[in-house]
Amino acid sequence: MRQSSSSWRLLILAALLPILVLVAIDVSLDNNSHPESFKRFGNAVLTSYIIVGLILIGNLFFYADSRHRPSAPFVGMFFALAIGMLIGWALISQGDLLLEANSGLRAQMLSNVVHLLVSGTAMLVASLLAVGFTFAAITGRERRILFEEE
Amino acid sequence: MNPMLEAALWFWIPLCLIPVGIWFTISGKTKSLGKVIALSGLILVMISSWTVPDSDSSAGGHLILSIIAPTLLLAYGIHGMVFGGNVPVGRLDSSARWSGTIAVFVSIGIFCLMHWYSFTPVWRNGEVNPYWIVFWPTFLLFSTSLCSASSVALATYGDDRFTESMKLASLSILMTGISLAAMIFDGYLTTADQFRDYLWLSAADIFGTVVGGSLAIGALAVVIWSYEKSLPIPQSSPPPTDEEIEHVVSLATSHIGGEEE
Numbered sequence: 182m183r184q185s186s187s188s189w190r191l192l193i194l195a196a197l198l199p200i201l202v203l204v205a206i207d208v209s210l211d212n213n214s215h216p217e218s219f220k221r222f223g224n225a226v227l228t229s230y231i232i233v234g235l236i237l238i239g240n241l242f243f244y245a246d247s248r249h250r251p252s253a254p255f256v257g258m259f260f261a262l263a264i265g266m267l268i269g270w271a272l273i274s275q276g277d278l279l280l281e282a283n284s285g286l287r288a289q290m291l292s293n294v295v296h297l298l299v300s301g302t303a304m305l306v307a308s309l310l311a312v313g314f315t316f317a318a319i320t321g322r323e324r325r326i327l328f329e330e331e
Numbered sequence: 332m333n334p335m336l337e338a339a340l341w342f343w344i345p346l347c348l349i350p351v352g353i354w355f356t357i358s359g360k361t362k363s364l365g366k367v368i369a370l371s372g373l374i375l376v377m378i379s380s381w382t383v384p385d386s387d388s389s390a391g392g393h394l395i396l397s398i399i400a401p402t403l404l405l406a407y408g409i410h411g412m413v414f415g416g417n418v419p420v421g422r423l424d425s426s427a428r429w430s431g432t433i434a435v436f437v438s439i440g441i442f443c444l445m446h447w448y449s450f451t452p453v454w455r456n457g458e459v460n461p462y463w464i465v466f467w468p469t470f471l472l473f474s475t476s477l478c479s480a481s482s483v484a485l486a487t488y489g490d491d492r493f494t495e496s497m498k499l500a501s502l503s504i505l506m507t508g509i510s511l512a513a514m515i516f517d518g519y520l521t522t523a524d525q526f527r528d529y530l531w532l533s534a535a536d537i538f539g540t541v542v543g544g545s546l547a548i549g550a551l552a553v554v555i556w557s558y559e560k561s562l563p564i565p566q567s568s569p570p571p572t573d574e575e576i577e578h579v580v581s582l583a584t585s586h587i588g589g590e591e592e
Contacts, residue, residue: 195483205396225539233547255556303469311477313409320416
């Protein structure tokens with residue numbers, strides 16, 4: 182059990198380390214952080230929460246045939262999503278807190294969705310490369326003889 | 332026509348059609364219709380820079396159109412690399428592995444040329460597509476991170492997978508090298524300063540998207556768990572009758588046979 186949890190930590194560290202190294206080099210070159218980073222992080226959290234929530238509600242609907250489409254999970258998920266939307270609306274409306282180079286609330290929300298579309302596509306293409314290359318590396322090895330006949 | 336209505340008609344509704352089509356396809360009820368809906372939505376989003384040129388959102392569709400060719404080449408290459416190897420089903424000719432590897436590296440090369448050469452996606456008035464500088468650092472950062480994680484996963488969980496792990500680590504180092512080059516050398520239409528600025532924003536984007544998505548999945552898990560918990564405990568079924576036991580025993584005996592040596 183201990184070995185398993187340490188492997189997970191190692192895996193998370195391996196995923197985070199390259200990003201942190203590149204950002205650290207970036208800081209050392211420019212000697213400062215980007216002032217809009219927090220806004221981008223906040224907008225990305227809220228937008229992906231709402232979009233992924235909507236996709237999950239769609240899945241609830243399309244996969245609920247065998248359960249006679251119970252309404253309780255729908256109501257619960259709509260409620261969770263409504264809270265996310267309310268928080269998003271409240272934070273973006275708060276002047277300079279999450280508003281980036283956009284004219285207002287509606288422009289910021291639409292820009293967030295397109296931004297997520299682009300960054301999500303980038304992550305999808307990167308996943309295709311990494312996962313595909315992993316499988317290619319696994320299947321590339323010659324088949325090994327597991328048991329020798331006596 | 333009202334510009335907002337035009338944008339809704341030619342960009343936002345087609346964008347919504349993509350997940351709807353995917354849902355139909357996955358649910359298995361109307362697979363072909365789902366594929367048609369999703370594909371039509373994707374095509375309409377990609378050509379939105381012609382259908383609604385005044386909408387700023389159409390830059391997103393234009394970027395997807397610009398990267399579709401190297402992405403398809405990458406997918407083709409990955410398919411060849413995976414199925415050209417030792418797979419039990421759907422195995423391709425061994426040359427597919429080499430052609431696949433070449434296709435993958437050519438597609439990465441095309442992405443590099445899109446940054447450093449004249450292939451950069453140009454949107455309005457000869458200016459670079461504003462989302463290119465969002466896509467490129469995010470792709471580089473995320474692929475570096477995922478390749479590194481995959482490399483460690485192969486070495487940790489796999490049995491004698493050191494060579495394969497090293498291949499993935501090399502790819503991660505290659506992507507890091509490309510990122511460093513973009514941080515130092517100016518692109519064709521973008522500067523190294525801009526790239527460094529957007530690297531920060533990409534890191535924020537990746538962490539934000541992962542956190543937001545995880546929160547949504549967590550919310551769904553809580554909703555489903557609380558719903559399942561509220562359901563009454565299912566009643567136990569009555570024990571089998573003598574006739575049912577006899578039937579089961581006769582079935583079992585008819586399938587168990589063989590003579591003693």
